[in-house]
Amino acid sequence: MKEQMAAWKRQWQELIQALEQKGADTQFNAGPPAAESGLAETELRLGIRLPQELRTLLKEGAGQAYVYWNLPDTALLPFEVSGELGWDADRLDFFVPPGEEDSGETQRYLSFHPAGNGDELLLDLHSASGTAVVHWAHETAEYLFLAPSITEFIDKITALGCVGAEEWQYPEFCGEAGLDPEKPASRQWMAWLNEYLTLTLAQAQKELPLLLRYAEMFGMAQETAEAFGRYHAEEVLQAFLERAGQERDSSKKEAILCLAGDALKEKAAEFVRSLWSGTSSLAVSRSTLAYLSAHCLPEDEGLERVFCLLEGLAETQQLSGYQANSLLQDFHSRRVIGWMEDKTAFPYGGWDTLFVLSQPAPSDIIQWLGGSDVQRQIVIAAFPVLYDNTGATFFSAAELRQIRNLLEQALDEAVLKKEKQAVRDALGRLA
Numbered sequence: 270m271k272e273q274m275a276a277w278k279r280q281w282q283e284l285i286q287a288l289e290q291k292g293a294d295t296q297f298n299a300g301p302p303a304a305e306s307g308l309a310e311t312e313l314r315l316g317i318r319l320p321q322e323l324r325t326l327l328k329e330g331a332g333q334a335y336v337y338w339n340l341p342d343t344a345l346l347p348f349e350v351s352g353e354l355g356w357d358a359d360r361l362d363f364f365v366p367p368g369e370e371d372s373g374e375t376q377r378y379l380s381f382h383p384a385g386n387g388d389e390l391l392l393d394l395h396s397a398s399g400t401a402v403v404h405w406a407h408e409t410a411e412y413l414f415l416a417p418s419i420t421e422f423i424d425k426i427t428a429l430g431c432v433g434a435e436e437w438q439y440p441e442f443c444g445e446a447g448l449d450p451e452k453p454a455s456r457q458w459m460a461w462l463n464e465y466l467t468l469t470l471a472q473a474q475k476e477l478p479l480l481l482r483y484a485e486m487f488g489m490a491q492e493t494a495e496a497f498g499r500y501h502a503e504e505v506l507q508a509f510l511e512r513a514g515q516e517r518d519s520s521k522k523e524a525i526l527c528l529a530g531d532a533l534k535e536k537a538a539e540f541v542r543s544l545w546s547g548t549s550s551l552a553v554s555r556s557t558l559a560y561l562s563a564h565c566l567p568e569d570e571g572l573e574r575v576f577c578l579l580e581g582l583a584e585t586q587q588l589s590g591y592q593a594n595s596l597l598q599d600f601h602s603r604r605v606i607g608w609m610e611d612k613t614a615f616p617y618g619g620w621d622t623l624f625v626l627s628q629p630a631p632s633d634i635i636q637w638l639g640g641s642d643v644q645r646q647i648v649i650a651a652f653p654v655l656y657d658n659t660g661a662t663f664f665s666a667a668e669l670r671q672i673r674n675l676l677e678q679a680l681d682e683a684v685l686k687k688e689k690q691a692v693r694d695a696l697g698r699l700a
């Protein structure tokens with residue numbers, strides 16, 4: 270077990286270090302072997318003798334271990350996965366699903382790792398080995414068999430890049446006998462992960478298809494967009510359209526189209542106009558259409574198109590701040606604030622975010638603080654973020670005095686405790 274644990278630790282450390290270099294959020298630690306006295310205390314607390322395989326893992330391997338990773342949002346993964354694996358001898362405990370406390374099987378499952386969402390990784394003490402690993406999903410209360418022993422589980426999950434530990438992480442990689450690293454989906458995932466860890470922009474920019482793949486993995490940073498600039502714009506657009514046509518998942522398809530907009534900017538303007546006119550064979554969501562308009566069309570044209578879209582929606586339903594924000598947030602245009610003036614209404618959620626993103630001038634802030642109730646509440650809610658983003662030097666001394674006076678007036682008029690606190694938070698920035 271000592272040699273096996275050393276091999277696992279080496280694999281985990283190499284994985285985590287490589288992922289960190291790619292910008293992933295990671296955690297890793299593996300403690301020393303558990304002391305016999307500590308294991309004895311755990312067994313006394315539980316009232317059982319731990320299965321021998323588990324005892325060996327803890328006593329000769331590690332009493333505690335934790336591996337976690339989560340890739341940046343820019344990565345378009347082939348499967349919705351992140352990484353989580355762990356155990357802790359001091360936290361081993363019996364697991365009984367809610368509502369089954371009187372089932373008579375209160376000592377069948379031993380929890381060795383609770384997932385962040387409330388799911389559980391369990392040892393089935395009634396299995397032949399006494400350490401078969403199963404996953405319990407808190408939303409469905411269903412069990413999924415993962416491996417006939419904990420050693421085999423750690424081996425296979427390590428081979429899969431430590432994916433887990435929430436319910437949607439495992440099924441793609443499981444067969445009738447549990448986790449299967451040889452399953453086609455498993456091979457596809459590991460090939461993707463290996464390419465993610467090894468592919469560089471210097472390599473990718475030599476071939477357009479590979480550059481597209483790099484953009485899907487790492488997003489469209491400026492240097493990546495510059496690499497696309499070395500190719501003819503029409504060739505780049507067609508490559509993105511072909512790639513989008515291969516993608517069955519609609520959200521990934523639209524993300525690929527957004528990458529095309531990021532790469533091509535105004536060179537994709539005619540394509541975006543074809544989406545608006547319906548002459549393109551592609552159908553995209555309103556949010557993707559707005560995103561592409563903000564990045565590829567002249568500002569006036571893009572805004573007018575989205576304004577018309579939103580006003581059309583407002584004819585059949587009350588327009589919410591979240592709807593408006595989802596379609597206008599990428600413009601970062603002060604013109605949006607003027608459009609918002611007669612559209613805002615309670616509840617103001619989403620409007621405050623859109624106000625911040627729309628580059629308000631000090632005069633806008635002062636005007637809205639002295640405006641309607643909803644306008645004032647929007648700015649009060651947004652003010653701490655606005656002030657932190659811009660700093661005191663953004664305002665003149667006279668403007669700061671006006672803002673303070675308007676906030677103090679709002680504090681005097683506020684009735685609800687929540688409203689008063691929001692004004693105090695805004696005034697606190699000025700202090």
